Amino acid sequence: MTLNRRIFMIQSLLGTVSLTVGDQAHTEIPVLFEDDSQARNLGYKEDSRKVDTAKFPKYSAGQKCAECQWFKALPEGSTGTCGVFSGKRVNRNGWCKSFVHKE
Structure with missing residues (x-):
């Protein structure tokens, strides 16, 4: 396959546009x-230190979203996506009763 200047420029432009759109998508x-409502049902707290241990005995000190298998960090670092709360960003220091420690 020969690569001429026109094809190179078109591919470069498309690549730049896709990177820009992808970067804006996570924000x-x-x-x-x-x-x-889903957060209330699953006992989500933005700060895991504020979890009511009487109401959620499964919680152990030090558990937080950043250590959960459902959590995937976003580039800015303070939040990430969660497989349980699809379509929403969660605080990396948060917690909910669906917590499963990463293996």
């Missing part, structure tokens, strides 16, 4: 708040 994911 547009809404943040999950504790008053969200």
